[in-house]
Amino acid sequence: MRTRPSPSFVVAVLALVVASGGAGYAAGTVTSSQIADNTIQSRDIRNATIEGVDVASRSLPRTKISKGCASGxxxxxxxxxxxxxxxxxxxxxxxxxxxxxxxxxxxxxxxxxxxxxxxxxxxxxxxxxxxxxxxxxxxxxxxxxxxxxxxxxxxxxxxxxxxxxxxxx
The missing domain is CATH 3.10.100.10 (Mannose-Binding Protein A, subunit A)
Known part of the structure; x- marks a missing residue:
């Protein structure tokens, strides 16, 4: 006697394959034009992947409060x-x-x-x-x-x- 998979099992396996493939597709095809401004956070960026030329001048927050340059x-x-x-x-x-x-x-x-x-x-x-x-x-x-x-x-x-x-x- 041969066992046949149930229709619900077939649907579940198919859903799993589509879901895992979709995440891989998104990871490889999302571009900066598809990311809303001001949504990427520091924790989302791998260390040592951003260089000075990638950041606008004076756009990073300072670690110290700066009130401008001193006299002279x-x-x-x-x-x-x-x-x-x-x-x-x-x-x-x-x-x-x-x-x-x-x-x-x-x-x-x-x-x-x-x-x-x-x-x-x-x-x-x-x-x-x-x-x-x-x-x-x-x-x-x-x-x-x-x-x-x-x-x-x-x-x-x-x-x-x-x-x-x-x-x-």
Whole structure:
């Protein structure tokens, strides 16, 4: 005697196949145009999948309350930069100073921008003095880079006492 599946069993198996296939289909075909604005939350995003270029400038909430830049500072590079330099100091002391101010040394590109804007004082007022960047040379030994106001660079600024600006948040 042969057992035949009941009609309800056939319908249940068919429903299970369709339901599981539908979820896989949705996972592979949902696009950003089908997602309503402001509905994705942090828990919905896998870690290390979003980069800075994927996020609009100043769109993320700050972890600290910010009431703008302090007196003598200008809002640039996503933070505040004092119009006056600090120093002279060693590179490590410059890094420590910026860290203590909840900031960082500017990148090479940011230092190039600062040196081209006269509202920022350069070093001790002497354009031939150098200022540290937060960047390092690309090869071993990795050493900090500094520039003077004319754009001349030093690739091994580690043993020097130079000036610096900080980008603070």
């Amino acid at each position: 500072e200008v809002a640039v590079f996503g933070g505040c930069v004092a119009t006056a330099s600090r120093g002279p100091s060693s590179h490590q002391a410059a890094v420590d100073d910026c860290n203590n101010r909840n900031g960082r040394l500017p990148t090479t590109g940011e230092v190039q921008w600062i040196r081209s804007h006269m509202e920022f004082a350069w070093a001790d007022g002497n354009p031939s003095q150098y200022e540290f960047t937060g960047d390092f040379t690309g090869g071993y030994p990795y050493t900090p880079i500094a520039f003077d106001r004319s754009g001349n660079g030093i690739d091994n600024a580690s043993a020097n006492l130079f000036w610096h600006h900080c980008v603070t948040s």
